[in-house]
Amino acid sequence: GTERHESRRIDNQLRGRAGRQGDPGSSSFFLSLDDDLMRIFGSERLAGIMDRLGLQEGEVIAHPLVSRSIGNAQKRVEGRNFDIRKHLKEYDDVMNLQRTEIYALRQRVLKGENVKDEVLDQLAAYLEDTIYKYTADGKYPETWDLNGLYDELQTRCGTTYRIPESELSSKTQDALFDDVWKDVKQHYQDKEVRFGEDAMRRFERGVSLMVIDNxxxxxxxxxxxxxxxxxxxxxxxxxPLYEYQREGLRMFEELRSSIAREITGLVFRLEAVEEQKAPIAPPSSEIHSDFDIFTSGAAPQQAPGPQPRRQLITNRDSGGKPQPVHVGKRVGRNDPCPCGSGKKYKKCCGAT
Incomplete structure (x- = not known):
């Protein structure tokens, strides 16, 4: 071999390829202090030893000490590479957990399994986050932001739920969630009956895939x-690894909340629109009399009432035999006008 690799596995592969038949033999590697492995690990120390021993440049050195030094350098390089791969894997594990959950959700939607249940789960998650968002300031209902909650529910779910004044003082977050869930679910079921179950499932599948992918x-x-x-x-x-795990978890929670919010808004925004066909105009039966642009100065008046359709082909005689069409010489734009005015054709009759 012309050099030693930083990995012992590569050196062993080279030895194995040189004697595949099982024959006894030996291997030799020719190294230099300028090689990458020697330059990174121990080249200066070995060069100092060689100078003290009085070795000349280019002299061959074969000693077990050199082999052991190279082996130790290879172990340190392999350990460093292993630590790098381990560090990268710890970062990849964070994304792998998130990727597994998102792909599992997307695969269930693609297979068409329990699409309705998935949408209802997203709806429940959205309602839970929304109710906690507007009622988390205090345990007393008087401190809740009910106006913001009502506006949010009406915008996303189309519901006009309001807490009765008589029940406001005794209302809890769990009871509020149950009441809102009952009202929103009834609104969802009414929409499903109005559009049809098959159409609703197709729409939910398309909306879920679009929202998840984006x-x-x-x-x-x-x-x-x-x-x-x-x-x-x-x-x-x-x-940095702990910070990446913590921030990644927070961002993934926001992703799940965004998915639930967008799916809920699009599902309840669905409305049926009746397709209106454009009216087809009846064929025109108006008849225009003959009109010559060169002899008449005004357009002819329309007939006051319907008249029989005129014959379009006028170059036929009474017997129905077509008459030959006489084609005269074509007049150029700069030629004298045939009318005899003395002007060019483009300045006279050709101008019209």
Missing amino acids: LWKDHLYEMDHLKGGVQFRAFGQKN
Whole structure:
């Protein structure tokens, strides 16, 4: 071999390929202190030893100490490469868990299994997040942002649910969720009956795939940005891997909430529109009299009433035999006008 590789596996492959038949033999590698492996690990130390021993340049050195030094350098390189791969895998595990969940959801939608159940689960998740968002300031109903909650529910779900004044003081978050869920689910069932179950399932499948794909692509882009910038948190005495895991989990929770919110809004925004066909105009039966543009100065008046359709072909005699068409000489634009005015044709009759 002309050099030693940084991985012992590659050197062993070279030895194996040189003697595939099982014959006894030996292997020799010719190295230089300028090789990458020797330059990175131990070349300066070996060069100093050679200078002290008085070895000349180009002299062959064969000693077990050199082989052991090279083997130790290979072990250090392999350990460094293993740590790099392990570090990258720890980052990839974060995305792999998210990818597994999103792809499983998308695969269920593609197979058409329990599309309605998936949509109802997304609807329930959206209602839970929304109710907690507007009622999380305090446990007392008087501190809830009910106007914001009503506007959100009416915009996304089309429901006009309101808490009765007599029940407001005793209402809890769980009871509020049950009431809103009952009202929204009834609205969903009415829409399903109005559009038909098959049409509703097709629409839900298409909406789910569109929302998941678009939001997942945006999430991947944001995760790439996070991975590129989280390394700088090491300057603040923070572990970049832990920060990446924590921020990635938070962003994934936001992704799931966004998926539920968008699917809910599109499903309840569906409305049936009756297709209106454009009226077909009846064929015109108006008859125009003969009109000569060169002899008449005004357009002819329309007939006051329907008249029989005139014969379009006028170059026939009474017997029905067509008459020959006489074609005269073509007049050029700069030729004298045939009318005898003395002007060019383009300035006289040809101008019209």
